[in-house]
Amino acid sequence: MNVSNAIRQRRVFVRAVRVAARRMVAEPSALVVAGVFYLMVTAILAGLWRAAADASGGSVVGYSAVALVWYVATSEAATIALPPRMIEDIGNDIGSGAIAVEMLRPAPVLGLRVATEVGQMLPRMLLCISVGLVFATLTVGAPPSGSALALAAPSLVLALILNIVTQHMFAAAAFWVLDAKATWFLYQKLVFVTGGMLLPLEVLPEPLETVTKLLPFSAMAYVPARLASGHFEPELIAVQVLWLVVLGGAAHLAFRAGERHLIGTGA
Amino acid sequence: MSWSARWVTWRNAWRQAWAHRVSSWAQVAMMFVNDTIWVLFWVLVFERVDSIRGWDVDDVVVLMAIITTSAGLVIGFANNIRHISHLAATGGLDATLALPVSPLSFLLSSRIEAIAMGDVLFGVTLFASLGSPTPTRVAVFAFSVLCAVSIISGFLIVVGSLGFWTSRTEAGDLGFQAIVLFSIYPVDIFGGVTKFLLYAVIPAGFITAIPARLVSEFDVSAALAVFAVAVFAGTAGWATFTLGLRRYTSGATWTQA
Numbered sequence: 328m329n330v331s332n333a334i335r336q337r338r339v340f341v342r343a344v345r346v347a348a349r350r351m352v353a354e355p356s357a358l359v360v361a362g363v364f365y366l367m368v369t370a371i372l373a374g375l376w377r378a379a380a381d382a383s384g385g386s387v388v389g390y391s392a393v394a395l396v397w398y399v400a401t402s403e404a405a406t407i408a409l410p411p412r413m414i415e416d417i418g419n420d421i422g423s424g425a426i427a428v429e430m431l432r433p434a435p436v437l438g439l440r441v442a443t444e445v446g447q448m449l450p451r452m453l454l455c456i457s458v459g460l461v462f463a464t465l466t467v468g469a470p471p472s473g474s475a476l477a478l479a480a481p482s483l484v485l486a487l488i489l490n491i492v493t494q495h496m497f498a499a500a501a502f503w504v505l506d507a508k509a510t511w512f513l514y515q516k517l518v519f520v521t522g523g524m525l526l527p528l529e530v531l532p533e534p535l536e537t538v539t540k541l542l543p544f545s546a547m548a549y550v551p552a553r554l555a556s557g558h559f560e561p562e563l564i565a566v567q568v569l570w571l572v573v574l575g576g577a578a579h580l581a582f583r584a585g586e587r588h589l590i591g592t593g594a
Numbered sequence: 595m596s597w598s599a600r601w602v603t604w605r606n607a608w609r610q611a612w613a614h615r616v617s618s619w620a621q622v623a624m625m626f627v628n629d630t631i632w633v634l635f636w637v638l639v640f641e642r643v644d645s646i647r648g649w650d651v652d653d654v655v656v657l658m659a660i661i662t663t664s665a666g667l668v669i670g671f672a673n674n675i676r677h678i679s680h681l682a683a684t685g686g687l688d689a690t691l692a693l694p695v696s697p698l699s700f701l702l703s704s705r706i707e708a709i710a711m712g713d714v715l716f717g718v719t720l721f722a723s724l725g726s727p728t729p730t731r732v733a734v735f736a737f738s739v740l741c742a743v744s745i746i747s748g749f750l751i752v753v754g755s756l757g758f759w760t761s762r763t764e765a766g767d768l769g770f771q772a773i774v775l776f777s778i779y780p781v782d783i784f785g786g787v788t789k790f791l792l793y794a795v796i797p798a799g800f801i802t803a804i805p806a807r808l809v810s811e812f813d814v815s816a817a818l819a820v821f822a823v824a825v826f827a828g829t830a831g832w833a834t835f836t837l838g839l840r841r842y843t844s845g846a847t848w849t850q851a
Contacts (some may be wrong), residue, residue: 371783374783375639
């Protein structure tokens, strides 16, 4: 690909992000539902972990009640900013053949799809961040570390993009099996537990804690939440970038092979 | 609606739901795994903390058994209950209203969701294996599940019927998410206004928290309170739907019966 093509594609992706973000903002009722749902889940888990910290002398596995509330507010934002059934939706588009129309466009299918999802995610993420900041500040006060919280912001964006890319990688299986319905369910639970959405990974017994920290799911919820809970660990962002490169490459290969398969078999 | 008409409707819905047996069983198994992960979450929490505001892992096991069984029964056997707001807001009840049967009864018996059977199977298995079942505990568990079914159904019909007035579907979606979410956690972890709301507005406390306590320590007055709320919720659901029907506007969609 020459330089002018690369620049043109970049412009197409940026425009896709903008259009998708505008569409999402144009549906305020969907954003309100997402915001209320985020607040409900965050309030429940924050209440649970605060009660757990109170019951065990003020902290759980090294996290104070304040840290746990900031952890939960961030880990929930990293999950609820995305539609839960994304894998199923992509799989349906592939299985039904609707994706064939997208292949006629002069831009990569995967790139455009990821750009569109990122555009839809941004308003939801900003809403969740705003609600989360107000909720955590009102319930437990300022975050344990301002500098670590500042680091959590780019980490949250990286976590969400990584999640989108990985879901596309999983959904690419539909090019061959024509159905990715069941996959989203398992994927969601992997992010919930091994990704650290419901609980800090330190709560898990060894060697599960070590294993889960080595998996990419931890980069989708645990990493930004760990940073927001006051742990200034910039190396965690490098881990996210690494996973983004690895899984982005894998998704690219999977889609390229899948598109070839679709062209070859026609179904 | 006569019982024979209800039975035929329900039997057809059942056959439709299980038309693809392999896929249906796969979904049931998936839901079983999903519920197991929630129990695993609680086990992990209680590995670190002995008890949280009077709740230990045994209490939470009973709580999970009640909510999975009752929510599975409601969503599995009366799946349209989740779609009332959509049908009301988009005028999707035309075909149902043309039938010589009670619209609510027909709606509740005409759609079955196979995946929710995984919840029912899980809840019963969980209670049978880890709920220390004795004849008394089994009887209280069954009573709790029946009351929970009535409360969940009534609540979902009320929030779904709001679609008749608002012409929007969000209340129904949020109502479902809220009642399931709040019911899988012990209400006692909350305090003040939130705890009050979880008894008075979103009746999660009456669905799982009080019944789970009843299973471990039966109390007549608490049982009567749960029963009264169950009767009230069921009546409120029927009344709200009936009132809402008067404001229904046709969408001229004749294909959704």
